[in-house]
Amino acid sequence: MKHRLSFLAAGLCLALGATHASAQTRVTYKSAKTGSSYYQMGVEIAEAVKTASEGKIIVTIEESQGSVQNVAESATRGGNYVFTTPPALVGNAQAASGPFKDKANPKFNNIRALFPIPSLTMHFVVREDSGVKAFSDLAGKNLLIGKGSFGASEGAKYLELFGLKDKVSLSNAELNNAVAALKNKQIDGFVTAGSYPAPNVIEAAAGSSVTLLSLSEEQIKATSRTRLVIPAGTYSGQKTDVVTTSLPVVAYATTDMSDDTAYALTKAFWSQRDRMAASAPWWKGVNGDMLANIEGKIHPGALRYYTEAKMAVGDQQR
Structure with a gap:
């Protein structure tokens, strides 16, 4: 009788387990x-x-x-x-x-x-001491856009759209080197795409004074991308909203x-x-x-x- 009760109890446990799993x-x-x-x-x-x-x-x-x-x-x-x-x-x-x-x-x-x-958000990050305040100021500057990513292809597209294709020197380096290169003044800025706040932009803003470039409404329209606003205060030292594009x-x-x-x-x-x-x-x-x-x-x-x-x-x- 005890054995029978044990088998019944075991069967009940298995049934309960199966019910839980099926639920x-x-x-x-x-x-x-x-x-x-x-x-x-x-x-x-x-x-x-x-x-x-x-x-x-x-x-x-x-x-x-x-x-x-x-x-x-x-x-x-x-x-x-x-x-x-x-x-x-x-x-x-x-x-x-x-x-x-x-x-x-x-x-x-x-x-x-x-x-x-979260959307893939375009970030154009430049050293504050580079003097760059708008896209037109990028002429003659050194920019890192990375390779093979959405941000890299978008960055190259925007430079061409805004008449800067042959006016900006592109650094031949991977994006993961961007923050160090910016701090060492090897580049004037970098382009990255990711959900905001982006970790590499947080790191760049925390370690030095940077500026995030805003796009005009005409520039946003030219990109055929979705308008997005990065609120003021998202990054260290960011005192105003930044208007950019997103995917x-x-x-x-x-x-x-x-x-x-x-x-x-x-x-x-x-x-x-x-x-x-x-x-x-x-x-x-x-x-x-x-x-x-x-x-x-x-x-x-x-x-x-x-x-x-x-x-x-x-x-x-x-």
């Missing part, structure tokens, strides 16, 4: 390379979702080689696959253009947005994800945004206005949350 939703979140700010954001989102859902939703972070890979894998991954990318790349995939030319897949049309995350980044899923899961993820993100911002300042720049940057459709589950929260969503996003 847990597992989500894969694919963002960026390990060590990058966007990978760290994924870790923060995973912790926020676990807290908000009381452990009912577990998010596993997966390293990525970039946004193109993230979008491409959406056609083959399971329903609870979440990935980050600039909205324009989703449009490319759905139109079989850009990096997705000759790679058409009808499943790309099932991609749906969940919520915005929006959004967390996406597909229609394979259930409406309930998409709703829970979206609600968890926004309910924990302030808490995340308290420990990681880059979340302070994320707000409901950024929903306007989403191109294409928003997941029905996320739409349910935005309706409840009375957050504005465009008709074309429904």
Whole structure:
């Protein structure tokens, strides 16, 4: 009899364990390379979702080689696959253009947005003693823009757009050398793109007097990028707002994800945004206005949350 009771107890424990496991939703979140700010954001989102859902939703972070890979894998991954990318790349995939030319897949049309995350923000940082106050002052100066990154390609594009292509000397060095080179006066400034406040800009501003260049409204229009304001006081010594450009980044899923899961993820993100911002300042720049940057459709589950929260969503996003 004792043995029978023991077996029954063991069976009950197994059943309870199975019930607990089945009640847990597992989500894969694919963002960026390990060590990058966007990978760290994924870790923060995973912790926020676990807290908000009381452990009912577990998010596993997966390293990525970039946004193109993230979008491409959406056609083959399971329903609870979440990935980050600039909205324009989703449009490319759905139109079989850009990096997705000759790679058409009808499943790309099932991609749906969940919520915005910090944008890639352009920073033009110069030494205060360089005398540079505006882009026109960069003529004859030495600038480091890095290699192979979004910031490097954007920096080169802006120099050409603003008539500075052959007037600025570009330093042949990696971006991770920028702060040291600036402090040693080997360069007059550097260009970097990342969520603000950017760690390398924080380091540069803390160690010496720097100026962040603002773009005029005409210059912003010429770049075809999204206008963004870095508030005064974001960096040491920054006394005024800095007007610059950005590339929006959004967390996406597909229609394979259930409406309930998409709703829970979206609600968890926004309910924990302030808490995340308290420990990681880059979340302070994320707000409901950024929903306007989403191109294409928003997941029905996320739409349910935005309706409840009375957050504005465009008709074309429904």
